[in-house]
Amino acid sequence: MLQNIAILGCGLIGSSWATWFALQGQKTRLYDVDQTACERGVKRAGENLRRLVDLDMLAAEDLQSALQNLQPVKTLQELLSDCDYVQESVREDYDTKAEVYRAIEQHLSPQAIIASSSSGLLMSKMQEVLKHPSRSLIAHPFNPPHLIPLVELVPGKKTSADTVTTVREFFLRFGKRPVVLNKEVPGHIANRLAAAVWREALALLDDDVASLEDIDAALCNGPGLRWALMGQHAIYDLGGGEGGYQAFIDGIGRSFTSYWEDMQTWTRIPESAREKAIAGIEPLRKKCPPEERAQWRDEKLVRLLKLLDE
Template sequence: MQEIGILGAGLIGASWASFFAAQGLNVRIYDVNETVKQKALDVARANLQGLVDLKLLTPEEMQHAVSNMRLVDSLQELLAEIDFVQESVIEDYAIKADVYREFEQHAPDTAILASSSSGLLMTRIQSVLKHPARALIAHPFNPPHLIPLVELVPGEQTAASTVETVKNYFLKLGKHPVILNKEVPGHIANRLAAAVWRESLALLDEGVASVEDIDAALCQGPGLRWAMMGQHLIYELGGGAGGYQKFIDTIGASFEEYWNDMQTWTSIPESAKQKAVAGTQAYLKQKSRSEWAAWRDEKLARIQQVLREE
């Protein structure tokens, strides 16, 4: 699959464009908003320059990647003789329905349609298609051009062969795909993040600690382990010779007290929102947002370089 279509050229779409172009693929970019579409090339070029600065691309590879990207003026032009479409339009079922109907009218029968949706259900999205077997969720973690995770979520009508093809394709491109056996809103990673975020807000709202210290407790402790392994393997090792079973039998009971004491909000209280925004603004004064983003990207690149070492 050499011809890639980026449908929706905002932050995520532009990052996807950077990723695919850096792999040597031909990338077409389209957005119904002309301003967003024009800006996407600048964002994608900046992303690629960032990869050069991080020594993940050579200047020559960057120039080749830039030459592989082009803007197109219509959805029909985007879809003509396309192999793979990465859709990143607004998280709205009605808007996606309109886009998907047009995809089916203009794309080749062999083209695969992957959605970047962070939480919508593919079964509902693909219901407007006459040939839904080639559509699935391929949700990245931001920024897609740097973070390897991509969550593959088939709908009820997605063909198993489509999932297998996309999984192998992303593996070839250096991504780390995970496959959901069952659709759930938010997939895997965002549900885990939502659980941690809610408790982070609750700790702040209840005056337990500051924004900065709550974040530090995550990144200076669990976050270091999370870069290498997930919670199941962490607790398998935490159980020593007895493994996961021993951990659950001995330490697991204490977690019941934590869970009983935790908030179970289904909406964010106004007090928590105000404290989170105010606390984070004070925290951000150490650097500008662009400086924080550059700092994040440099650390992400270095962590991944270490993790790739045997």
């Protein structure tokens, strides 16, 4: 049973994870190497919880106990004593993760689980510095983790099957949608899919095929609507009519070759695409500041999640 949760790193993702764990009734300690970041993270998690009351995701009478579940601490020792599960959300680079992993093992019981939020690093490499690597894995959320159900579980070479099962069951019990990767790849599943779409969105902009606004509109008014309901394989199974996925692959699927042949395969963003993207997003930023848009997104996400839950 994972009861005492440690949030290590209280930035964007750590504070959102803290919101989610506190919402589930878990005692959630928060620590950041930067004291101000920790205070900011606790404040943000509190604001998230209050907003969840407005969004009917948390009963008003349960707000105080959820807020009390957020327990900021000032040392790693306080964070990790009696801890069952660490959700690590520090900066995305191997050196920082290695430094943190070396430090936490000095205070952590060998049974406690270490889960990394890493968006695309390999667990096998991160767990090299651990004395007890079998209890470590990646539990990658999607932003914001307190709302989006997906968690990608990625074992490293030394992760035990028990660790994966325990974490998977834990997330399932609290309504998350964990997926388990059979092998490690940079970017896991969801960020690789996002990377493929993003490259093409940048390439279309760079090639002046359409405006940034229209490229985004094409995505969220078309495929994006279906993606909330089913994945690409299931969508094209319907696209094949009575013949199903096989008919799609052998029929219209063949014409995709001419699209793929015409598409970019670059692995670094060209300067021209970078400039057009930054300039192209400006009108939207002026019309509606990011903070307002994030609130709007969260409110709609909650309504969508409720609908999907019916």
